[in-house]
Amino acid sequence: GAGVSQSPSNKVTEKGKDVELRCDPISGHTALYWYRQSLGQGLEFLIYFQGNSAPDKSGLPSDRFSAERTGGSVSTLTIQRTQQEDSAVYLCASSLHPGANVLTFGAGSRLTVL
Amino acid sequence: RKEVEQDPGPFNVPEGATVAFNCTYSNSASQSFFWYRQDCRKEPKLLMSVYSSGNEDGRFTAQLNRASQYISLLIRDSKLSDSATYLCVVTTSNDYKLSFGAGTTVTVRA
Numbered sequence: 001g002a003g004v005s006q007s008p009s010n011k012v013t014e015k016g017k018d019v020e021l022r023c024d025p026i027s028g029h030t031a032l033y034w035y036r037q038s039l040g041q042g043l044e045f046l047i048y049f050q051g052n053s054a055p056d057k058s059g060l061p062s063d064r065f066s067a068e069r070t071g072g073s074v075s076t077l078t079i080q081r082t083q084q085e086d087s088a089v090y091l092c093a094s095s096l097h098p099g100a101n102v103l104t105f106g107a108g109s110r111l112t113v114l
Numbered sequence: 115r116k117e118v119e120q121d122p123g124p125f126n127v128p129e130g131a132t133v134a135f136n137c138t139y140s141n142s143a144s145q146s147f148f149w150y151r152q153d154c155r156k157e158p159k160l161l162m163s164v165y166s167s168g169n170e171d172g173r174f175t176a177q178l179n180r181a182s183q184y185i186s187l188l189i190r191d192s193k194l195s196d197s198a199t200y201l202c203v204v205t206t207s208n209d210y211k212l213s214f215g216a217g218t219t220v221t222v223r224a
Contacts, residue, residue: 031210042118042201042216043158056211091157098210101146105157 004106025094137202
């Protein structure tokens with residue numbers, strides 16, 4: 001696609017429910033990143049993909065968080081048993097290759113856990 | 115200590131003014147540096163890379179001081195449209211994780 005697409009743009013869920021957030025990167029971009037941004041905070045790194053593999057999962061906050069990428073394209077971030085502290089904007093970004101360093105972000109998925 | 119630290123501001127300046135702010139980083143092995151811009155409730159977008167010798171892009175000037183481990187951004191002749199949060203971004207050559215600062219908010223008033 002022309003840009004990075006994320007869905008849903010907004011998600012309100014109840015504590016304890018599972019949520020899936022989707023990211024469709026720019027066509028041909030091999031590197032894909034997930035960050036999250038809480039209100040008034042900076043971007044917190046979650047996970048990075050090179051192709052379908054995730055060399056760096058160091059930012060995932062807990063084992064309730066998981067992510068996968070298939071076909072070197074679409075990625076899904078799953079949060080199980082959501083907690084209120086999971087409320088944030090989840091941003092996906094892609095780059096042509098890992099060393100490119102220049103990221104193009106999607107508009108984000110705003111998650112609110114009640 | 116955070117990897118990247120920024121003065122959150124806000125910097126409130128009149129149109130036409132010059133505003134400058136810094137960002138410090140903790141990892142001396144950091145190799146690549148960037149400024150991103152984030153408008154309210156929007157995604158971050160690359161503003162400019164920061165090169166060792168310093169670089170300009172129109173009204174924007176970025177500097178790198180490796181000895182003191184900080185980068186700076188200067189905006190000349192501020193426009194209303196420059197109002198945004200400016201994010202400092204740092205990465206090492208072997209680590210493709212880009213570390214973001216929390217941002218410096220700039221508000222340009224008429």
